[in-house]
Amino acid sequence: MQTVLNLLEVEPIRLLISFGAVLFLVLNLAAVLTMAERKVSGYIHLRFGPNRVGPRGLLQPAADVFKLFTKENVAPGRSDLWVFLGAPIAMFIPAALVWLVVPFAPGAVVADLNVAILFFVAITSIGALGVVMAGYGSRSAFSLLGALRGAAQMISYEVPLILSLLGVVMLSGSLSLTDVVRAQGDTIWTWYFLPQLPMFLTFYISGIAEVKRVPFDLPEGESEIVGGFMIEYSGMTWALIQAAEFASMAVMSAITVTLFLGGWQPPLPFLDLGHFNWVWFGIKTALIMFTFQWIRWTVPRLRMDQLMDLGWKVLVPMTLIWLFVTAGAMLVI
Amino acid sequence: MLGEERRAEHEGALTEPASGRLVSPDIRDEFGLETIDMNMGPQHPAMHGLLRLILELDGETVVRCDPVMGYLHRCQEKIAENRMYPAVIPMTDRLDYFANMHNEHGYCLAVEDLLDVEIPPRAEYIRVLMCELMRLASHIPSIGFLMLELGAFTPILYAFRERERIQTIFEAVTGARMMFHYIRIGGVKADLPPDIPQKIWDYIESLEDHFKRDFVDLIQGNEIFISRTRNVGKMTQEQAVEMGVTGPALRCTGVDFDIRIDYPYSAYPEMEFEVITDTAGDVEASYRVRIAECLQSIRIIKQCLEQIPEGEVMGDTGRRIRPPEGEGFGRVESPRGEYAVHVVSDGSDTPYRVHYRDPSFCNMQLLQEIVPGHYLPDIMPIMGLIDPVSGGWDK
Amino acid sequence: MALTLPEGDLQSRLQRYLDGLGDRHGLEEAEIVGDVVRIVARKDDIPAVLATARETLAIPHLSFITVVDRQGSFELTYELMDFRGATVRVKTTIEGDEPVIGTVTGVYPTANWHEREAYDMFGVAFAGHPDLRRTYMWQDHFDHHPLLKSFEISTKRTFEGLR
Numbered sequence: 001m002q003t004v005l006n007l008l009e010v011e012p013i014r015l016l017i018s019f020g021a022v023l024f025l026v027l028n029l030a031a032v033l034t035m036a037e038r039k040v041s042g043y044i045h046l047r048f049g050p051n052r053v054g055p056r057g058l059l060q061p062a063a064d065v066f067k068l069f070t071k072e073n074v075a076p077g078r079s080d081l082w083v084f085l086g087a088p089i090a091m092f093i094p095a096a097l098v099w100l101v102v103p104f105a106p107g108a109v110v111a112d113l114n115v116a117i118l119f120f121v122a123i124t125s126i127g128a129l130g131v132v133m134a135g136y137g138s139r140s141a142f143s144l145l146g147a148l149r150g151a152a153q154m155i156s157y158e159v160p161l162i163l164s165l166l167g168v169v170m171l172s173g174s175l176s177l178t179d180v181v182r183a184q185g186d187t188i189w190t191w192y193f194l195p196q197l198p199m200f201l202t203f204y205i206s207g208i209a210e211v212k213r214v215p216f217d218l219p220e221g222e223s224e225i226v227g228g229f230m231i232e233y234s235g236m237t238w239a240l241i242q243a244a245e246f247a248s249m250a251v252m253s254a255i256t257v258t259l260f261l262g263g264w265q266p267p268l269p270f271l272d273l274g275h276f277n278w279v280w281f282g283i284k285t286a287l288i289m290f291t292f293q294w295i296r297w298t299v300p301r302l303r304m305d306q307l308m309d310l311g312w313k314v315l316v317p318m319t320l321i322w323l324f325v326t327a328g329a330m331l332v333i
Numbered sequence: 334m335l336g337e338e339r340r341a342e343h344e345g346a347l348t349e350p351a352s353g354r355l356v357s358p359d360i361r362d363e364f365g366l367e368t369i370d371m372n373m374g375p376q377h378p379a380m381h382g383l384l385r386l387i388l389e390l391d392g393e394t395v396v397r398c399d400p401v402m403g404y405l406h407r408c409q410e411k412i413a414e415n416r417m418y419p420a421v422i423p424m425t426d427r428l429d430y431f432a433n434m435h436n437e438h439g440y441c442l443a444v445e446d447l448l449d450v451e452i453p454p455r456a457e458y459i460r461v462l463m464c465e466l467m468r469l470a471s472h473i474p475s476i477g478f479l480m481l482e483l484g485a486f487t488p489i490l491y492a493f494r495e496r497e498r499i500q501t502i503f504e505a506v507t508g509a510r511m512m513f514h515y516i517r518i519g520g521v522k523a524d525l526p527p528d529i530p531q532k533i534w535d536y537i538e539s540l541e542d543h544f545k546r547d548f549v550d551l552i553q554g555n556e557i558f559i560s561r562t563r564n565v566g567k568m569t570q571e572q573a574v575e576m577g578v579t580g581p582a583l584r585c586t587g588v589d590f591d592i593r594i595d596y597p598y599s600a601y602p603e604m605e606f607e608v609i610t611d612t613a614g615d616v617e618a619s620y621r622v623r624i625a626e627c628l629q630s631i632r633i634i635k636q637c638l639e640q641i642p643e644g645e646v647m648g649d650t651g652r653r654i655r656p657p658e659g660e661g662f663g664r665v666e667s668p669r670g671e672y673a674v675h676v677v678s679d680g681s682d683t684p685y686r687v688h689y690r691d692p693s694f695c696n697m698q699l700l701q702e703i704v705p706g707h708y709l710p711d712i713m714p715i716m717g718l719i720d721p722v723s724g725g726w727d728k
Numbered sequence: 729m730a731l732t733l734p735e736g737d738l739q740s741r742l743q744r745y746l747d748g749l750g751d752r753h754g755l756e757e758a759e760i761v762g763d764v765v766r767i768v769a770r771k772d773d774i775p776a777v778l779a780t781a782r783e784t785l786a787i788p789h790l791s792f793i794t795v796v797d798r799q800g801s802f803e804l805t806y807e808l809m810d811f812r813g814a815t816v817r818v819k820t821t822i823e824g825d826e827p828v829i830g831t832v833t834g835v836y837p838t839a840n841w842h843e844r845e846a847y848d849m850f851g852v853a854f855a856g857h858p859d860l861r862r863t864y865m866w867q868d869h870f871d872h873h874p875l876l877k878s879f880e881i882s883t884k885r886t887f888e889g890l891r
Contacts, residue, residue, distance in 0.1 A: 045490040141371045145393070145709070214484055215557055223379035223482045224710045300557050301484025303710050304393055403864035408874055410849070411881070570731040574788045577838025588731060590789075590811045596763075662807075664791075675794045675805065686875075690792035690807075698841050727864065 018110045022099045029250050030243035031061035037246075037293055044297045071235035076139060079232065084137030088233070088240035091130030094123045095247035102254045103178045105264045105278035116177040117169060120255060121162055124210060127248060128154040131212075131219060131229050134241070138232040146228020149304060150212065150219030156308060157209040157216075160315035164202040167319075167326045168192050168259050177255075181263030188267040193260040198322045200260045202315050204288075207252040209311070211245065214296040218304055253288035257281060261288075368396060373712070375404045379482055381716055382723020386700070390709060398704035398712070400697055405727040413687035418444055418654040419518055421687065425674075426512040429691060429725035431474070434460075434467040435667035437516040440687075442598060442663030443674040444518045447656035453645040456520035457600040462637040463506070463515065464599075464665070465630045466533070469540075470499040471668035472581075472623045472630070476548055479620060479717030483561050491547045498536055505529055518654055520647035530638050537631055544631075549624060562616035566715040568703050569614065576702055577695045580670025581622045582719055586614035592666035599665075603640065604633050616714040655682055669693055669720055693725030734786065734810045738763060741814050748785045749816070753777050765816045774806070774820050775830040781808055782835040787816060790836040793843065795850045797877045802827045802852060822852070831857040849875040 035050070035058070042049025051057040075084055101116035103109040113119055128151050135147020169175060171192060172183035184191045193200040209216040219228045230241050257263060261284050264277040273279055302310070374385040383404035389397035409428060413421045425436040438460055445452065477492030500510045506529055507515040507522065515522050552558055570586045583590060591608040593601045609625040611618035658680040664673040670692030677686040696719045704712055734741055745765045750758050753776060757768040769777045781787045791807040801823045808816040822829055831854040832839045841863060843854040848862040851873040861867065865874070872879055 041486070045487055046494070047490065141369055141390075145390075149393075217484065218710075221484075221710060223484060223713045224373075226378055297485075297487050299485060299555060300480060300561060301710075302557055303561060303708060305708070306560050403862075403866075406864040408864075411874055411879075414875075415881070574731060575837045577790060577836075579789075588733070588811070590733075595811060595813050596809075596815075671791065673791055673807070675792070675807075677794075677796050686794070686796045688792065688794040694841065694845075695792075695838060698838060 015110065019100065022110055023096055026096045026099055026247045026250070027243065030246040031065060033246040033250065033289070034064065034242070035061045036289070037296075040290065040293045041297050044294070065239070068236055068239040073235040073237055074232075076232050078139045080137045080139065082137075083133050084232070085237065087130050087134035087137055087229075088237045088244065089130075090133055091127060091244040092240050092247070094126040094130070095244045095251060097123050098251045098255070099247075101177055102251065102258060103181055103263060104281055105275065108278060109178060112176065112178055114174070114176045117165055117175045117180075117259075120177075121158075121165070124161075124248075125154075125158055127210070127244075130244070134233070135229040138229070140232055142225045142227075143229045143231045145225050146219045146221065146231070149221070150229055152304070153209060153212070153216065153218060153307060156311045157206040157315075160202050160311060160319050161206040161210060163316065163319035163323065164199040164206065165259065166323055167196045167199040170323075170326055170330060171195070177258050177263070181258055181265060184262045184265055186262070186265045186269050186272060188262070191260065191262040191265070196260065196322070196326070198318050200256075202319050203260065204256060206311070206315060207256060208292065208295070209307070211248045211252050211292075213245075213249065213292055215299045215302050216307060217301060218307060221301065223301075249292060250285065250289060253285045253292065254281075256288050257284040375401075379713060381478070381721050383727070384697075384721070384723065386712070388709070388712075393709045395704050395707055395709060395712065398700055400700050402694075402697075402726055405723050407728065409689065409728045410687050413684055415683060417682045418656070418684060421684065422517065423512060423514045425689075426514060427724055428689060428728065429667060429669065429672070429693060429722045430511060431471040431722050432467055432667040432669065432672070432725075433511060433513055434463045434516065435665050435672055436689075437513065438464055438599070439663045439665040439667075439672045439674045439689075440676075441516050441518050442665065443661040443676040444654070444656065444663075446661035446663060447659055447676060447678050448518070448650060448654065448661075450519050450648050450650050452520055452599075452648050454600070454642050455524075455644045456646045456648070458637050458641040459521050459525060459646060460516055461600045461604065462533070462634060462641070463503075463513075463521075465633045465637070466499050466502065468630045468668045469627055469634075470496045470503075472627050473548065475668070475717070475720045476552070476620060476623055478720070479562075479616070479714065480552060480558075482713035482717050483558065485558075488548065488552060491551075495540060495547075498540075502529065502533055502536060505532070517647070519650035520645070524646045530641070533634065534638055537634055541631060544627065548627075552620070553624075559617065562620065562714055563613075565616045565707065565711050566619075566703055566718045567613075567615045568699070572702060573614070573699070576698045578670070578699055578719075579695065580666070580668070580692050581619050581626065582696055582699070583670065584609060585611045585618035585622045585718075587612045592664055592671055596664055598663075600637075604636050606633050616718045619718045653682070655680070667692055669722065669725065670696060689728055691725040691728065693719075693721035693723075694728070697721050697726055731788070732786070733788070734812050734814070738813050741810065741812070745781070745785055745787070745810075745814065745816050749777060749780060752780050752784075763813055763815060765814070766819070767816065768819045768821075771820050771822050771829055774804075774818070775832055775835070777818055778806060778808075778832045779835045781816060781818075786810075790832070790838050790842070793839065793846055795846045795852055795875075797850060797875065799877050800825075802850065804829065804846075804852070806832070827852045828855055829853075830855050833857055849873055851876070 039049040050060040053059040053063045075081055098120055100110045101113050101119050131150035132147050135143045168180060172180045174180060212219050221228050233241060264281040266272050266280050368389045368391050371388045371390055372385060373388055374380045375383040385401040387399040387401060388395055409424055412424055422437050422440060425440045426433040428436045473495045474492045477489035480488040504510050506525060507513040568586060570588055573583050573586045587610050589608045589610045594608055606629045609622050609629060611622050656678045658678055660677045662675055672692055673690035675688040676684050679685040699719055704715060742760050742765055746758055746760055749767055753769060753773050755767055755769050759766050787808045787810045789809040789811060791809050794805040796803040801821050804820050806818040831843060843857055844861060844863045846852045847860055848865055854860060
């Protein structure tokens with residue numbers, strides 16, 4: 001036993017094992033999230049949602065995965081096959097990689113990078129590549145439109161996303177996510193979402209846009225371009241795209257929690273659970289994910305020009321102004 | 334029948350390629366850009382039924398929109414020529430399958446015009462009652478479809494919950510949920526079951542209670558809904574009238590044309606209700622018109638239930654319906670607009686010719702006119718404005 | 729933007745429509761039946777009659793065009809409505825097996841699809857129509873007009889060209 005634990009001290013092995021654990025977590029999370037999505041939508045629609053497989057329908061994700069494994073992968077005849085098949089992987093890997101730097105609890109992080117925020121920004125940008133690959137590889141007018149929309153949207157929403165991070169970086173004085181969490185303290189009013197409220201909202205909105213969910217799901221746009229970039233996918237490749245979407249949604253919630261909602265910190269000092277503080281992290285992440293789903297089933301979708309207007313004319317100026325306000329306040333205080 | 338040359342002579346227009354219609358031709362010349370052609374439908378999941386739109390896109394802007402119909406064409410008019418007069422009624426149910434009662438009503442009015450038969454007042458009231466329930470069952474889902482096309486999934490389920498309840502009433506009255514065959518030549522099939530007036534009343538009351546919550550508060554003030562629908566599909570009164578648009582799509586431009594008032598039929602002259610108009614003439618206005626028309630329908634249904642007289646429900650048409658030679662016209666206000674039927678009789682058991690003027694078919698001409706210049710995602714709300722039904726335009 | 733709808737009471741309007749059309753064109757028959765002005769015009773006059781109705785009498789709405797195959801001749805009904813209770817029903821007859829008539833799309837743009845439908849179903853050619861295509865039936869390989877009385881419902885013959 002002791003030897004096994006000692007093994008964890010060896011850096012490459014620890015990295016491998018913990019990354020394996022995180023990957024396992026991500027894949028399962030995607031399955032759990034599909035279930036959650038369907039149940040939440042069911043309750044919002046005043047219907048049941050899946051309730052046949054297993055107790056209260058809880059085994060539905062397992063059945064889904066089994067079904068998707070047994071389905072045939074169909075590629076369009078004129079598709080660019082390698083690009084077509086590579087796209088889901090190019091979408092999934094960035095979503096999974098970001099989990100490397102997310103601190104779940106004190107000390108519980110796969111790689112405690114001192115430039116974790118930069119790493120997050122860099123890796124999420126790669127997600128757009130997968131969308132473009134999928135749209136281009138499918139050779140269909142619908143998916144091409146979806147890919148172009150996806151690329152434009154993700155690139156333009158990177159800007160407010162990054163700008164909104166700067167306030168947090170300035171306040172905490174560090175690019176490491178662990179330091180950011182530590183700097184927020186263990187009381188709810190010292191967390192960064194209060195002093196940085198416009199930044200928090202900007203990050204939240206551009207986060208939704210980054211993970212392509214309603215009201216920003218234009219790349220999918222199921223009512224006009226029918227699934228957009230993933231229109232031609234089926235079976236496991238489609239499942240991988242779905243897993244990537246859910247994983248990136250989860251990671252966006254986790255990063256939001258880490259940056260603005262105090263990460264693993266309890267809302268009040270006496271609620272400190274010590275080594276079990278990851279429970280707080282889990283609860284907060286789940287709450288943010290629930291709001292994502294709540295929004296998804298409530299509002300309609302924006303149009304491309306309106307989306308761009310919101311990004312460039314509202315969010316970017318707002319973050320810039322608040323950046324100056326933060327800097328001024330830090331100078332004065 | 335027609336020779337090849339003759340066809341070519343008259344179909345010359347269609348072979349002309351549409352080119353040079355880019356929004357900004359300078360950019361095209363400079364960078365060698367081209368438009369792309371896209372087929373939307375007929376198996377498009379969000380399209381209303383089996384419609385194919387041939388689109389020419391410049392980026393996301395539509396420069397040409399050409400609807401292609403006929404994927405659900407059953408040649409109802411030919412079928413009607415080969416069936417006896419009463420046997421056409423169930424076929425009219427299959428026309429506009431969101432307004433079955435109105436289809437039956439229009440056809441029966443046309444044949445009654447030929448026959449010159451007296452309809453008992455109770456039957457007229459039941460017809461109006463059923464038609465207004467049908468209008469509710471069509472308008473509410475069409476609001477839901479509009480939201481579905483904008484990307485919000487929830488209202489459609491609320492809408493179908495209401496439609497389901499109305500269908501339950503229809504099932505109790507007519508025995509069928511969609512293809513009723515209830516309105517017959519000379520009256521209606523059967524009287525209302527004794528408990529149904531109370532059930533309808535209860536349902537209408539409960540609908541009134543949560544109508545505002547489910548279909549107005551959830552949708553109307555939504556910022557995204559407004560930005561997606563305001564000034565989208567904008568048309569002037571002249572455009573709408575020129576294109577032969579009727580129904581809510583015409584009334585949202587401000588023309589207060591409603592067959593129920595202007596060409597009264599059945600028991601409508603005895604009802605008190607308003608014609609709803611709006612001035613904007615865009616998708617949002619059509620949504621508001623539909624919402625207000627639902628409330629007017631509720632009003633008419635209540636009046637029907639209060640005023641309905643006792644008596645027979647079937648007039649004396651004789652055992653065998655064999656109208657004299659001549660022609661009959663029937664015209665009703667279906668949820669989508671003016672639904673007219675023209676029946677020509679040659680004195681035999683079967684109609685010599687039946688012509689249906691379906692509002693979905695006529696309103697769809699609007700697509701060619703107003704879609705070019707809009708963005709691709711705007712096509713769907715414009716379809717929600719027109720709200721065509723596949724069975725209607727394809728006869 | 730604003731569209732002027734006809735005013736005045738129904739009877740005077742009907743009389744005005746009847747006089748307006750009767751004065752300008754040599755009509756074969758013209759009478760008022762109930763709320764309907766029933767007019768029978770010669771085939772060649774149809775575009776002119778409808779132009780008068782639209783431009784002089786300001787009847788805004790063309791409801792539908794019905795074609796009836798009388799086996800040897802074709803009977804066309806143009807139903808015009810003024811939105812306020814009055815209807816003008818213009819009828820005409822085209823003799824012969826290959827009917828041709830002038831289009832009215834210039835005055836009533838909505839006639840576009842109605843005429844296309846009539847062409848599709850009966851083979852009535854509308855001279856000067858901007859876009860005379862089939863609405864419902866196949867563009868190629870299908871040389872029949874299904875609503876003609878001479879067209880028998882027979883799967884084998886109908887789909888011969890398509891197989």
